[in-house]
Amino acid sequence: MNRTLSNGAAALAAALALAGCGGGSNNDGAVTPAPSSPKVTVQDLAPGSYIVSVGDANAPTVGKYYAGANGSRLLALANKDDQLDRLFKRDPGASSWTAIPAVDQDLQLALLRSDALVAQSADPAALAGNYAAALSDGAPARLRIAASGAITALDTACKLSGQLGASTLPSTLKLSLAASGCAGLPATGSGVLVIDSDYAPARFRLIADNGTQALDLWAYKE
Numbered sequence: 001m002n003r004t005l006s007n008g009a010a011a012l013a014a015a016l017a018l019a020g021c022g023g024g025s026n027n028d029g030a031v032t033p034a035p036s037s038p039k040v041t042v043q044d045l046a047p048g049s050y051i052v053s054v055g056d057a058n059a060p061t062v063g064k065y066y067a068g069a070n071g072s073r074l075l076a077l078a079n080k081d082d083q084l085d086r087l088f089k090r091d092p093g094a095s096s097w098t099a100i101p102a103v104d105q106d107l108q109l110a111l112l113r114s115d116a117l118v119a120q121s122a123d124p125a126a127l128a129g130n131y132a133a134a135l136s137d138g139a140p141a142r143l144r145i146a147a148s149g150a151i152t153a154l155d156t157a158c159k160l161s162g163q164l165g166a167s168t169l170p171s172t173l174k175l176s177l178a179a180s181g182c183a184g185l186p187a188t189g190s191g192v193l194v195i196d197s198d199y200a201p202a203r204f205r206l207i208a209d210n211g212t213q214a215l216d217l218w219a220y221k222e
Helices: 007-020
Strands: 023-025 031-033 040-042 048-056 059-067 073-078 084-090 098-100 107-109 111-117 129-134 140-145 150-153 159-165 172-180 188-194 204-209 214-221
Touching: 040 084, 059 111, 059 188, 084 204, 084 214, 140 159, 172 204, 188 214
Parallel strands: 040 107
Antiparallel strands: 023 031, 048 059, 048 111, 059 073, 073 084, 084 098, 129 140, 129 214, 140 150, 150 159, 159 172, 172 188, 188 204, 204 214
């Protein structure tokens, strides 16, 4: 195939490139603004952690909501198997939330109910030890947490490594995670490690995303 662009094709490519950079021109020379991303808004709650429900009151979707004093927010909605269905988060100072996976139209999410939870202590030193995280195919991913918060992979095909640190969200630690040989998981992600007595016998839950794909892992003490 001839890979050389004709003059017309080159002009079309240039126009598409211009549009992709933020806008183009109509026949009158006016700039056409680039389409804006859908705006996502979730009902705001006071700082703390909550169990919440959304959707149909006769068949609600349940989730956990974490609100930081600095304006950061995280909402993890569950499917019928109690696994992550959709993730919503808001950075400090932001007015709009981000949905993972993304939505294709504006979304305003109201809560049917919210019940405050008792904050759980989250300390890397208290979590030091070996764990097995359950993958979606049933295979384990073994990992070790050091008192410093360092996460290192152990002897399973799926290798998880990363770092824990202080978090502004209650009952959580800040998480950066890398995954290798883990089918269905993003190669890197950032999020939180969540401590919640509701998750027993799991010791904690890892929730992270790479901007487009989320991961949800429940870890058990070995």
